[in-house]
Amino acid sequence: MFISLVANSCIAFTGIYFISKIVNHRTNYLLLKKFFIGILSGCLGIFLITQGVLYEEVVKIDFRYLALILIGFYRLVSPLFIAATVISIYRFSFGLNLQSIVACIAIFLIAIGIVMIYRIARLEQKFLLFGIMLNLWACLIAFFAIYTNGGFTGSAFAVGLLVVSISFPVGLLITFLNIDVYLINQRVKEYKVSAETDHLTGLANRRAWEMQMKKFKERALICNVLILDIDHFKQINDRFGHSNGDEILKQFAQLLYRETRDHDIKARIGGEEFGILIPMLSHSEIMNVAERIRRSISKHEFKLLDERVIHISVSIGIANGKSENLQHMIHLADDCLYRAKNSGRNCTHINETVV
Incomplete structure (x- = not known):
């Protein structure tokens, strides 16, 4: 036994x-x-x-x-x-x-x-x-x-x-x-x-952003690429120091979490440059979302480490299209961001046609 x-x-x-x-x-x-x-x-x-x-x-x-x-x-x-x-x-x-x-x-x-x-x-x-x-x-x-x-x-x-x-x-x-x-x-x-993960903001880093793009490309869905850049961020670093600049980036990332859905992909892809991939929204719907994000950031009181409050703004470039064209959409969103910067900053620019 x-x-x-x-x-x-x-x-x-x-x-x-x-x-x-x-x-x-x-x-x-x-x-x-x-x-x-x-x-x-x-x-x-x-x-x-x-x-x-x-x-x-x-x-x-x-x-x-x-x-x-x-x-x-x-x-x-x-x-x-x-x-x-x-x-x-x-x-x-x-x-x-x-x-x-x-x-x-x-x-x-x-x-x-x-x-x-x-x-x-x-x-x-x-x-x-x-x-x-x-x-x-x-x-x-x-x-x-x-x-x-x-x-x-x-x-x-x-x-x-x-x-x-x-x-x-x-x-x-x-x-x-x-x-x-x-x-x-x-x-x-x-x-x-x-x-x-970007260790400063907790968002996805550029490596994860690119990996998610490759995965999403195979799903054949309507999607939107948003590229966001904080206006005059170098001046913030020069005036208040890099520690305060980092604090602003953290609070900026928290706002992106608050203003987007859980399944939207959010990443820090450069120093003060961020990317958001938002699926299944139309041309007009994504403009409303982007404008809501822009207004929320411009109205928000960003606190420095010494509790002083400053205001910042963001420029946003958007490309709307099919996920199989994601690489082209990223370039279009970059171009739209460039136009938003040249239009006086603190504004949103979107490509006029679906890719």
């Missing part, structure tokens, strides 16, 4: 490793991904049931709940209950009896307990302690399920302890694995954000 349980735990460990890779895979289809993770984890639980060890022709001993531990570590609530449901449906396929009812109650108690452990705030960044708590809860419920289905006998108690003695270390190994995978993925995300 011991050898079979160890083999079962190795199967669990291998399956959970592959599921963890899927959990950490980046995708835009989050709902589909969560559903797939839940189904896959449930199938792993079913496979572990089929590989389980039959105790006294009554109790099936396996590590189906280890799949729930994995989902629990990543705090995925809907996949957790999808997996529990899949496992329970399969368990009831053997017949509706006391043993199957106890087994299914145990699975959902583990899932509910995992969600409750999520709510312990002090565990939020303590990954090892969080994993230990998940494993302890799952082992406790599994032990009582085996003990109950074994008829509360001494031998059932011993089998429950045997299962816990094997599954708890395996669960800890899974926790260690997930901590490593999680931290590696976090570092990758941090490096990516760092490489694509």
Whole structure:
């Protein structure tokens, strides 16, 4: 029995490793991904049931709940209950009896307990302690399920302890694995954000701006490119110093966030030059947006580091067209910005025809 349980735990460990890779895979289809993770984890639980060890022709001993531990570590609530449901449906396929009812109650108690452990705030960044708590809860419920289905006998108690003695270390190994995978993925995300973010303003940098242009070009949508340049910014630096100039840039970026939508792409593409990519707005609509941004900036009270207030203005060039012509649109927006500057600054200029 011991050898079979160890083999079962190795199967669990291998399956959970592959599921963890899927959990950490980046995708835009989050709902589909969560559903797939839940189904896959449930199938792993079913496979572990089929590989389980039959105790006294009554109790099936396996590590189906280890799949729930994995989902629990990543705090995925809907996949957790999808997996529990899949496992329970399969368990009831053997017949509706006391043993199957106890087994299914145990699975959902583990899932509910995992969600409750999520709510312990002090565990939020303590990954090892969080994993230990998940494993302890799952082992406790599994032990009582085996003990109950074994008829509360001494031998059932011993089998429950045997299962816990094997599954708890395996669960800890899974926790260690997930901590490593999680931290590696976090570092990758941090490096990516760092490489694509302008550290002064928090907007996308020029590299990220160009990458987004390439991606957006393939989507064949109507879009608008706005190039913005703060008027007489060199004078601000010369008069108030570069530290105050940086402060103005930060506040300028905050205004762009406030005046645009979340999915609009905003970037600092030069010293005082910014770019915005706004999809799915017509020629007249984008002019209204650009004018709103220009007016908001001209009316805003920009605070210097010593709390003094200054006012600035911005010139904006706009190109409106199809995303497959983005490179040409960027050049047109630059030309329009140049015209806005030559027209006295603090104004907006747009290309007259859709590209």
